[in-house]
Amino acid sequence: MFITRVWILLLCYPLVFFPTNAASTELLSDLMLFLKVPVKLALFVCWDEDKSFKFLRKMLQASQVHFVQLKSVAVENIAILDTPEPHQHLAVIDISCPGSDKFLAEAQYRIYNKIRWVLWNENGYEKKTNGGDEQEDVIFRSVAGLPVTGLSEVYYFSVERGETVIKDVYRRSVMMNLNSSVVGVWRNGIIEDKRWTQSVVMRRRNLQMLPIKTSLVYTTNYTLSHFGDFENNEVDSIPRTAYLLLDTLFTYYLNATMEKRFVTTWGYPDHTTGVWNGMSGDLIYRHSEAAGSMMLITQNRLLKIDYLKMPIPLRIKFIFKAPNLSETSNIFQMPFDFSVWMCTLALVAITATVFAVVHGVLMLRRKNSIRNRYLEMLNAAYDIIPVATQQGSLLEPKSSAQKIMIFVSLAGLMFIEVSFSAKIISLIQAPSERINSLRDLVESRLELGTDGQPYNRFYFSKATDPVGIKLYKRITNQNADTLNAYDTEQGVRKLQTVTNPELFAYHGFTSTLYQQISRTFNDVEKCYLRELTFFDSGIGYFSVQQNFTLREHFHIGLMKMLEAGVATRLVRRMLNEKPGCTKGVMFRPLDLVDTRFAMEIAAFGILGAVCLLLAEIVLSKYTLWKTPVQNYTE
Ligand SMILES: *[C@@H]1O[C@H](CO)[C@@H](O)[C@H](O)[C@H]1NC(C)=O
Ligand SMILES: *[C@@H]1O[C@H](CO)[C@@H](O)[C@H](O)[C@H]1NC(C)=O
């Protein structure tokens, strides 16, 4: 399965000649098996052609054949390691070659970023006369200024008490002393594993109080003295949750100390200069190593900061109280859809017909003129109108048939009316569902406000879609070009009190708002709360400086905290969810607004009646005026 090709690109630098050690190729070959992953061997050596050739031939004869690249030591060759799969590389460098120190210095982040290294010392290894300690000195000198820290895997061989020992060299941070530890002992072609676990991070997990520079965000002075507690958790809840999480990570997992830096924003680039501020700026300009708060992932940050995988809800939303349903829709009309209308009309028509027919049958007994009979039947049919409107019957029921008929229609229509009234009552209590999207919000008359944090301006001003642009216009104060900002208490009070005609929508951290809301809103009001999201994802992530050597330590530690439920517990304790509510425990009284449509109908009715009256008066005057004229002419 291994790639069986050999590339010899450059062979030069004829230097001191050493006899090829048959064992050295086997040792390398065995190490590659031992490490399991690497399949590409890159040799940076300065051997002469003959020796290199022999070495390669040996390598190809080994039980496992690998993809081998042989390079002369030259600084520009470091680029050969920049492949899409650096984790497959085992880079072997002969530190006795001239220029190897420069080469290693050029390697920079490649030392600890996925690539595994073997420091080969052709001179030291071949001579064998020196003690192990001197060998270590040579190795330590060669990596003296290098970031052999974090995840770095830098191996070397030494001979101790006649045995070949594989060791790795490591330091906790760039400023610390170098340490070495035994990885394995090579005996008879087998490497005995001396590590207690294969995971590098687990082996180096205890950072022994290593200070890690961390930027913490705060937006009010209160937070500065309350990072570690749960008091008033609505104040800066996101940065404080983040701090509690990181503190747990540092204390219980990494055994590191947090070197705090305080900043007031999450950090955004300046519109004109492009200089970043806040926490992102700290990470980008390497003032700090880790971010002390969760951040949303944005494209421009992604290029300059490394995000870690642990997701934490970071909900920033518009919250508003929905208007009463009666204000946005005609609630009297809502229970009636087309079929209900049709059935009601049909019922009225049928009942009217039955009234007329029964009346007609009764009249057969009396001797009436046909014309009279029809008129009376029409009158009887007309009686359905007072019955249908539940005003009683004008008809005086003479027979039991009529009595039964009137009773049945009154009772039946009463049930329809009762259910209609019940429906209306529930609709009067209901919030409007009209505002369902940002577009609806922009088009509504709701006043928009924010919590005044810089992210509002930053993200809203970046919007390119028409709705976003309108939103930005609505949340900024046109004259002063500042955000409509309210602090939490003011904002929530504005949410609660309705200053007709417009309501208020507040953009901010939902956790903070809900804490305040659950204190001040009553249970019925909470049912009216609606949320709308402007940011696509409500998930924040921790992040670290780009190419931070301890990134994997953080990563695994955070994942362990997620797995063990530590993160979930802290998030539950610190971040507030939308409060529950009870529907309709308190009947709200009717307003004029609620009966607007009923009033309109009544008003139209009265107006119509007055108009008819006027028309009748005019008509009678007209006939009166006409008739006498005829009389006189007669
Ligand atoms: C953390 O590091 C300190 C300093 O090296 C050490 O004394 C302590 O035992 C370590 N704590 C744990 C839990 O390993
Ligand atoms: C926070 O404290 C600093 C110094 O004590 C002060 O200058 C600043 O005005 C305070 N900020 C607020 C918002 O109170």
Ligand SMILES: *[C@@H]1O[C@H](CO)[C@@H](O)[C@H](O)[C@H]1NC(C)=O
């Ligand atoms: C709904 O109506 C009630 C009572 O008329 C009023 O107190 C309340 O403020 C109204 N709610 C909204 C959101 O307009």
Ligand SMILES: *[C@@H]1O[C@H](CO)[C@@H](O)[C@H](O)[C@H]1NC(C)=O
């Ligand atoms: C970080 O690592 C990437 C490769 O993973 C490299 O391209 C980049 O230049 C490095 N950045 C710094 C600042 O070292």
